[in-house]
Amino acid sequence: MNRLGMIVVIVSGLLSPLWAIAAQDQASAEPVYSDMYSIARGGRLYDNWFEEKGIERPKVAHPAYPPAGKFRGNNGTDWRCKECHGWDYLGVEGAYGKGKHLTGFRGIRDAYRTTPKKLASILSDRFHGYGPGTLNTTDVYDLAAFVARGTFPMDHYIDRETNRGMGSVRRGREYYQTACVGCHGIDGKGEATPPLGRLAKEDPWEVMHKILNGQPGAEMPALRAFSIQPAADIVTYLQQEMPHR
Ligand code: HEC
Ligand code: HEC
Numbered sequence: 001m002n003r004l005g006m007i008v009v010i011v012s013g014l015l016s017p018l019w020a021i022a023a024q025d026q027a028s029a030e031p032v033y034s035d036m037y038s039i040a041r042g043g044r045l046y047d048n049w050f051e052e053k054g055i056e057r058p059k060v061a062h063p064a065y066p067p068a069g070k071f072r073g074n075n076g077t078d079w080r081c082k083e084c085h086g087w088d089y090l091g092v093e094g095a096y097g098k099g100k101h102l103t104g105f106r107g108i109r110d111a112y113r114t115t116p117k118k119l120a121s122i123l124s125d126r127f128h129g130y131g132p133g134t135l136n137t138t139d140v141y142d143l144a145a146f147v148a149r150g151t152f153p154m155d156h157y158i159d160r161e162t163n164r165g166m167g168s169v170r171r172g173r174e175y176y177q178t179a180c181v182g183c184h185g186i187d188g189k190g191e192a193t194p195p196l197g198r199l200a201k202e203d204p205w206e207v208m209h210k211i212l213n214g215q216p217g218a219e220m221p222a223l224r225a226f227s228i229q230p231a232a233d234i235v236t237y238l239q240q241e242m243p244h245r
Pocket of ligand 1: 046049062064065066078079080081082083084085105106107108109110111114119122123128130143147
């Protein structure tokens with residue numbers, strides 16, 4: 001190393017405590033919310049916004065929910081975004097294209113260009129009907145982050161024909177037994193939920209969504225900042241190795 005190099009090394013070494021102090025100062029400032037925070041929170045609002053916000057459920061039926069639909073006026077269920085747009089974000093073109101959740105409505109996958117402003121005008125129109133006391137500006141911001149950047153093609157991870165996860169059981173077992181076991185138990189039959197093996201079999205899209213975004217209003221982590229593959233591996237493991245009842 002030449003002499004200039006030596007000097008640079010020594011001086012920066014002497015200054016490093018100052019950098020540490022500056023970093024500490026920054027850490028005590030206001031929290032910086034990441035995009036992942038918004039996307040995951042938006043995902044939980046999409047799942048169940050009144051549960052996530054801890055506010056009262058809507059008492060009247062959603063104005064646009066089909067009169068003959070199974071969940072009309074059912075404890076606010078018909079106000080959950082997922083009830084019309086689906087856990088696979090495909091609406092009538094996905095898993096909600098048949099069965100008791102059928103509404104015939106489209107998904108949100110085509111709305112990836114949405115912005116908080118556009119979404120605010122969609123949600124407050126007469127059709128969607130989210131008026132005062134439901135979603136505030138921050139909620140709409142997070143929902144827009146989710147709609148624009150949080151959905152993904154579920155069919156890459158779950159086989160549409162068989163409903164089976166296409167991930168790795170071995171990796172899913174490792175993820176589950178480190179990230180989930182503490183709350184849900186080694187057999188997925190903790191007190192808080194129905195057996196996870198059964199949920200993953202009945203609705204793998206729902207379990208994918210909850211692993212990535214967390215459970216509304218509950219102390220459950222969101223794996224959103226990791227890639228999507230671990231969630232698919234966990235679902236595959238739950239389906240293939242966990243008790244279904
Ligand atoms: C009762 C059923 C219902 C509920 C609940 C519902 N939507 Fe919708 N949504 C629809 C229908 C139907 C459309 C299509 C309207 C149209 O084509 O004009 C739509 C359209 C949209 C679109 C535009 C899609 C596109 O491709 O242009 C977005 C984004 C959206 N909804 C987001 C949400 C969010 C976020 C929530 C929850 C806060 C929600 N919706 C709740 C029925 C619903
Ligand atoms: C800190 C504890 C905690 C951890 C860790 C945790 N969960 Fe949860 N989970 C919960 C709680 C609490 C609930 C909600 C129970 C309720 O809503 O009454 C829940 C709900 C769920 C549900 C929805 C159940 C239903 O009734 O719809 C699924 C699926 C789930 N968890 C899967 C997982 C998986 C997979 C992992 C690991 C990636 C995980 N959880 C990690 C606490 C946790």
